[in-house]
Amino acid sequence: MRRLGCLILLAAAIIAVLVAGNYLYGWNASGPLENQRTIVIKSGSSLAMASQVMESEGVIKSADAFLTRAKILGGSEPIKAGEFKIPAGASNALILDILQGGKAVLRLLTIPEGTPSIIVHEKLMAEELLKGAFPVPAEGSVLPDSYSFERGEQRAAVLQRMQKAMRDTIAELWPKRSSSTVVKTPEEAVILAAIVEKETALARERRTVAGVYSNRIRKNMMLQADPTIIYPITRGKPLGRRIRQSEIAQVNDYNTYAMVGLPKGPIANPGRASIEAVLNPADTKALYFVADGKGGHMFSNTLEEHNRNVAKWFALRRERGEM
Template sequence: MAKPQKGSHLPSKSARHPAATIGSGIFTFLVLICVGGLFAARYGERAFNGPGPLTQEKAVVIPRGAGIRDMADTLEKAGVIDNWFTFLAGLKLTKPTANMQAGEYLFKPGQSMASVIDTISSGKVIQYSVTIPEGLTSQQVVARLMENDMLAGTPSVPLEGTLLPETYRVVRGMSREALLKEMAEAQQKVVRLAWERRAPGLPLRTPQDLVTLASIVEKETGQADERPKVAAVFINRLNKKMKLQSDPTIIYGIVGGRGSLGRPITRTDISTATAYNTYAIDGLPPGPISNPGKDAILAVANPPKTSDLFFVADGTGGHAFAETLADHNKNVARWRAIEAGSRAGAPASPGAPAAAN
């Protein structure tokens, strides 16, 4: 038998082909990738659906025109989420069709990324209340809206008496023009319904007349239960061809939409004729002197049946009503006693009809 020569080598039983070694390495690498990917997926799933970093409620504005990455950055900087990449990955994998909308949103403590996406894609932005009191002029309404920094734009002043004082829901960035349009549409609905359901025989020719008288009623009393009584007095006076003699019409004739005279009414003011001064003109003025509320409009459309022709302040914040001039003069005397020491030359009562001529 031949013997191996010195220095010769026999192949080892444990030696492996190079291709097998490379394949084994690749397999091991892929296994590690799969295991790592599994761990990464589990981590990402927990991060995406687990509690977020917020410890208390927080409002965040998502700017108009912001892309998805910009939104993610904004949320991370605000502390709503703790990782923008996980947020984007979760969005693409789980909710690729979500409609992410700009606006101001309120996020809750511990809210998950998945829930944050639901909040933004719902479009349920934070709403705020804007209340416009009854009896403001349109110029005063616009001035009030300009003071609200949540609203945008510089609107034109609407026609007097075309807005409905009410509480409106707005969102940050809403245009003032859009809110005024909403107020005008609301007023048109109220006036249309009131006109359709008005009492028969009213001395009012048009819905505009209804609003004009309602604006005077609104300025005459701040007490809700008195509006129907005041409306009845003015309706009775119109039916009898008596001058309305309403002090707020004097003020509007002098200052217009500014609304406030800034001083007491004088005897000269009362006797100076303007287009709106109902001490000087017959019937209604040419248009509203304010924006009346719904209750004043309805009070004029369906006033109670009374014989009252006069009213004057009673010293309690309300008014004393009377059918006759004699009774009215007694009420005036009582008010004068209460008013004693006040300004000289004032009319019988602030914002109330004086005795008929």
């Protein structure tokens, strides 16, 4: 009997070792995925719910087996919600590590400098991985940049990050403004920066363009910025044609050909560099600028010099067949 008892104990021990070995092997062995796959774990999901999702997606062989092994062999950290990339052949152990580590897939939505708010709204609404509706944001309230988001996130939440980035940027830059700036408030800084943003795409010109407009404001001259004519017509979208004389003469709160001073609000969402340029404009005597035909501008201190530059620009356009 004693010998029989020892044999039973030995058999039980062997079985226990085999079971434990099976659990360890099943936990660390390669999984069934043949190719990388993205899975979505919804907010509030338990490990059991996530296991069912992964079984249905073919990421693991058995939800029950995964759950049991995870409780015995896995860490105690909770899993994260989000979108996760699971590599081909991922073991149960690796999968749990990915879910607990919160290494969710991040996607980027880019808002270029000078984008008007109506297009910011369109870009967010066109992103199919986001959800929810929201009104067109206030012009100038969004900082152009690349923003990460997760599948299923609310569009309004992404917009809030964009607007917070603008508020934080203004809060950082405003105390650093130069005594040479002509803007009296952060709001005026955004208004003028939006004009600078729309007038030049060249980094080397931003402070000079800001200097030109600063000089005009000091001399109580009209800014005469073409983009301010277009904004009331298209809300900042491309006009798609030449500006008409009747539009140049149109009196409204934005057209700087028919008013002295700044428009009543921004005509786009300016980037950080343009805001910095307005707060620290170049020390220049220039009052005018016109395109040079090479993507930049010719600057001049006097109207006579400016008229000569305009004549050069028109001659170049005629050579190109644009006039």
